[in-house]
Amino acid sequence: MPFRNVSRILCFVAIALFAGLLSGCYSFTASTLPSHIKTVKIHEVEDKTLDPVLANNIREGVVEMFRKNAGGVRLVTGEANADFEMTLLSYTNKPENYNSNSDVETYRVTIRVSVKFFDNVKEKVIYESKSLSAEGTYDVQANETEDRHGQARAIEKLQDLIITNALAKW
Incomplete structure (x- = not known):
């Protein structure tokens, strides 16, 4: 890949990240997708962790991302111009910080997924990542929970990562 193309991609990613930091969230519109993509099928998340609730929450987060921003x-359940597929590769929930009594104060949830967004019309990959991970912390001292706070924060960060990384490809 010529140096100019790499520089352009890096510049575009830097601008996207900077704009996201300024706005507090990332977004994309249907106009940033190739014009021929009018329908997208978001497949069920393939789950390698045996946590179907988490896999479903991740899928719901991606569906929400598309509905809000594109x-x-x-979104269709049958044949579509593009397919969006994800695999939940791993999930961890580990103590992060302890207080002076050696009690856990915060935990860190880490979710790792693979993502593939495929253009069925042009028969090419729009965006793919074999390993994308995001973390979310939750504070048990503040009565926060793993599923409502830690997982939700990690899923939100996954959405942001998917948009940020995919923008460089669209």
């Missing part, structure tokens, strides 16, 4: 694209 209103011109219809």
Whole structure:
């Protein structure tokens, strides 16, 4: 790949990240997708962790991301112009910080997924990552829970990562 193309991609990613930091969230619109993509099928998350609730929550988060940010694209359950597939590769929930009594104060949830967004019309990959991970912490001292706080924060970060990384490809 020529140096100019790498520089352009890095510049675009840096601008996208900077804009995201300024706004507090990332977004994309149907216009940033190839114009021929009018429908997307978001497949069930393949789960290698045996946690179907988490896999379903991840899928719901991606569906929400598309609905909020790509209103011109219809989500369908049958044949589509593009397929969005994810695999839940791993999940961990480990203590992060302890207080002076050696009690756990915060835990860190880590979710690792693979993502593939495939253009069925042009028969090419729009975006793919074999290992994308995000973390979310939760504070048990503040009555936060693993599923409502730690997982939710990690899923939100996954959504941001997917958008940020995919923007460089679209």
